[in-house]
Amino acid sequence: MDAFFGGESWLPVAFVGLMGVSILLYVILDGYDLGVGILSGLTNRHKDKMIASIGPFWDANETWLVLAVGLLLVAFPFAQGVILGALYLPVAVMLLGLILRGVAFDFRAKVDAAQKIWWDRAFFGGSLLTALSQGYMLGLYILGFERTLVNVAFAGLVAVGLAAAYAFIGAGWLILRSEGALQKRAVGWAKVSLWLSAIGLAAVSIATPLVSERIFEKWFAMPYLLMLAPIPLITGALIIALHQVLKALPNHNDQLSWAPFSGAIAVVFLAFYGLAYSFYPYIVPEQMTVWEAAAADESLMIMFIGACIVLPLIGLYTSFIYRIFSGKTQDLRYY
Amino acid sequence: MMDTLMLSRIQFGANITFHILFPTITIALGWVLLFFKLRYNRTGDMAWMDAYKFWVKVFALTFALGVVSGVTMSFQFGTNWPGFMESVGNIAGxxxxxxxxxxxxxxxxxxxxxxxxxxxxxxxIHTLATVLVAVGTTMSAFWILVLNSWMHTPQGFEMREGVAYVTSWWEVIFNPSMPYRLTHMLLASGLTAAFLIAGVSAYRLLRGDRSEGVGKALRTGVVMAALLIPAQIFAGDMHGLNTLEHQPAKVAAMEGNWETRGNVPLVLFTLPDEQARENRFEIAIPNGASLILKHDPAGVVPGLNDFVREDGTVAHPPVAPVFFAFRIMVGIGMLMLVASWFGSWQLYRRGTLSPWMLRGFLAMTFSGWVATVAGWYVTEIGRQPWLVSGVLTTAEAxxxxxxxxxxxxLAMYLAIYAALTAAYVWTLFHLARRDGASATLGQATAAQFSVAKGGARIAGPVPAE
Structure with a gap:
């Protein structure tokens, strides 16, 4: 245990864990509604139903991003300036995207058809912009924020990969929550976005150990190689299995309609685990560890106690909401 | 060319100005919705539910704008003000x-x-959800105002190597300005929502929409404003006295008072000149400021010249913006008092508002926004050059x-905020028209009013616009 904590306080580790959980939940939850936003640009017929499927959830989904960045600010005050400063412009672009899609959601339901088209475009554009900028930031983060031409190209590739991954999660969500013509379209979208995301994932997996000797050691030195080999192997197997499942969809009994979304969650989890393993204990890659960046223990403790009490409650009422709005999506109406 | 500090200040100022517009409405509107819901539960009168259904749509739209601008703000802490968390993160975090x-x-x-x-x-469960949302918005206001108040009147901490460490959470949370600021802001939110509800309802009545829910909402807004405004004037005065005790430089700027002395006049209008360190074209009431701040015509009021360092650099806030913003806030407060009391009196005597009064309330739909933003400018610009009073300057962070x-x-944010504010106001009135159109068409079957074709306007005692 001592090796894991580096002989130092466990609280910063607990908080980097909490932040990891927030980011993971964000990528899955806002991932599906960003994905639905991206896919909404590909169809006119199904737009209303697609957006209705995420209506009750998107706002709470986005709150996980607020929690994640909040934890970065409050638990790691000495890393936040370095990370967010290095990502100044992509952060601003992401915020623009989040603003556009967040308000478009509400505006489009309240205006006439002539203006609705513009809000629909804002919803699509905002969702895509958000996804691309988040992927771009992930790419830069992996490469330690160094902006060479090659790095920017790599970050661009990750941006497209993450947008595709969100689209896949969104398509999986739609397969689960819709029926008929829309479900059929969603299967088609899933087939394409699955392979685009797989390319992005492969690029990240290859690049990460190459840019850092430390990360290379962590993965390829014995006995870690054997212990970690299952991660890429299972991920690969899952992607092939998802490809096969999609061929069998949609079908009459709606069998396996849960599989693409669940598979997407599993892949995201594995990819995230791999990244977390690579970078821990660094919070700014190769520059600052979680202990160097952390706030005072007393302050972390106050927050940790609060989080332990409140997070289970949040889980409880979130599951309550998913129960209320369960099943295939109906047209959303205010009453 | 402006430097990073000034640009970042303008950017954060623009962001927080845009942001506060929306929570100011939702904090109180959440409770008003609960009121509508409870009235419906009690009376079974659908008109209350109609009011709920209309205003919950406004709430949703307002909430969405508050969320997205709030997310932006939290990121800006890190992108533009990294020194804030590095220095006082143990408290703010x-x-x-x-x-x-x-x-x-x-x-x-x-x-x-x-x-x-x-x-x-x-x-x-639906009522419970309404309660929880109202509680949530108020709780959010509580925590953020605790933090903001601490930045004005910090206590309960010690500095070690440039980093603040908490010595007492009780003292941090219940810092001296917190109770006043929280009360002042919650009442401001109540007044903003009250005038918004009254204004939009007046608009619908002026267009000839006679749905019962609109009348109920109008009455709620006007009476709510009439009840809250005296409380707000009292709370504002208390808050001012609290500021005098803890941040005298801010009060000196609010009053446009340069020299510390007794018998200080209440300056109604002037052009404060920071170069010459004097007021131009001053119109003032003798002894007024001493009376208000010290309850004594000879009372000594602090002046701005006390906050000039030996080397000539200035350690007080810029005078003109604080001075004018304060007068705008107070002026609108007075207007609110007149409008809401006169309106309540009319409602009491005639059961309805005259067309002129309706126009007045329509004109004051967003008066709460102006007063709230002006008030925040007073307190935030009034804290300069500090970010955390006496602990951390804005420039250091x-x-x-x-x-x-x-x-x-900054250019990007300004463009999008301007566009979204315009879209919000436009959509609000569009919703009022649309809801009114469907409501009046439904009511026409009651044969109470005649419906003209084309706009569902109703001929009646109230002129349609």
């Missing part, structure tokens, strides 16, 4: 964390039930990001 954990998730989650859940859950980069994001 837990307060922000508690806001996210106890308020944000609660609001976001149960708003879905409020909006879309009426036919999916029992009436009791700013990012090293190049000015050009900040300028480009």
């Amino acid at each position: 837990p307060l922000l964390a508690y806001e996210i954990l106890t308020a944000f998730f609660l609001e976001a989650t149960f708003l879905a039930v409020m909006l879309f859940g009426f036919n999916r859950v029992s009436n009791r 700013v990012t090293a990001t190049p000015a050009g980069m900040v300028a480009s994001t």
Whole structure:
């Protein structure tokens, strides 16, 4: 245990864990509604139903991003300036995207058809912009924020990969929550976005150990190689299995309609685990560890106690909401 | 060319100005919605539910704008003001964390039930969701105002190597300006929502929409404003006295008073000249400021010249913006008093408002916004040059990001905020027209009014616009 904590306080580790959980939940939850936003640009017929499927959830989904960045600010005050400063412009672009899609959601339901088209475009554009900028930031983060031409190209590739991954999660969500013509379209979208995301994932997996000797050691030195080999192997197997499942969809009994979304969650989890393993204990890659960046223990403790009490409650009422709005999506109406 | 500090200040100022417009409405509107819901539960009168259904749509739109601008703000802490968290993160961190954990998730989650859940859950759960959202918005206001108040009147900490460490959470949370600021802001929110409700309802009545729910909403807005405004004037005065005790430089700027002395006049209008350090074209009431601040015509009031360092550098806030913003806030407060009391009197005597009074309330629809923003300018610009009074200056906390980069994001934010504010106001009145159109068409069957074709306008005692 001592090796894991580096002989130092466990609280910063607990908080980097909490932040990891927030980011993971964000990528899955806002991932599906960003994905639905991206896919909404590909169809006119199904737009209303697609957006209705995420209506009750998107706002709470986005709150996980607020929690994640909040934890970065409050638990790691000495890393936040370095990370967010290095990502100044992509952060601003992401915020623009989040603003556009967040308000478009509400505006489009309240205006006439002539203006609705513009809000629909804002919803699509905002969702895509958000996804691309988040992927771009992930790419830069992996490469330690160094902006060479090659790095920017790599970050661009990750941006497209993450947008595709969100689209896949969104398509999986739609397969689960819709029926008929829309479900059929969603299967088609899933087939394409699955392979685009797989390319992005492969690029990240290859690049990460190459840019850092430390990360290379962590993965390829014995006995870690054997212990970690299952991660890429299972991920690969899952992607092939998802490809096969999609061929069998949609079908009459709606069998396996849960599989693409669940598979997407599993892949995201594995990819995230791999990244977390690579970078821990660094919070700014190769520059600052979680202990160097952390706030005072007393302050972390106050927050940790609060989080332990409140997070289970949040889980409880979130599951309550998913129960209320369960099943295939109906047209959303205010009453 | 402006530097990174000034650009970052303008950017954060623009962001927080845009942001506060929306929570100011939702904090109180949440409770008004609960009031509508409880009236409906009690009386079974659908008109209350109609009012609820209309205003919950406004709430949802307003909430969405508040969320997106709030997210932007939290990122700007890191992108533009890294020194803030580095220096006082041990205090600001837990307060922000508690806001996210106890308020944000609660609001976001149960708003879905409020909006879309009426036919999916029992009436009791729907009412509970309304309660939880109202509690959530207020809780959020509590935590953020605790933090903001601490930045004005910090206590309960010690500095070690440039980093603040908490010595007493009780003292941090219940810092001297917190109770006043929280009360002042919650009342401001109540007044903003009250005038918004009254204004939009007046608009609908002026267009000839006679739905019962509109009348009920108008009455709620006007009476609510009439009840809150005296409380607000009292709370504002108390807050001012509290500021005098803890931040005298801010009060000196608010009063436009340069020299510390007795018998200080109440300056109604002037052009404060910071170069010459004097007022031009002053119109003042003798002894007024001493009377208000010290309850004694000879009372000694601090002056701005006390806050000039030996080397000539200035350690007080810029005078003109604080001076004028304060007068705008107070002026609108007075207008609110007149409008709401006269309106309540009319409602009491005639059961309705005259067309002129309706126009007055329509003109004052967003008066709460102006007063709230002006008030925040007073207190935030009034804290300069400090970010955390006596602990951290604004200049120390700013990012090293190049000015050009900040300028480009600032331009982007300004453009989108202007567009969204316009879209919000437009959509609000569009909703009022649309809701009014469907409501009046439905009511026409009651043969109470004649419906003209084309705009569903109603001929009646109230002229349609």
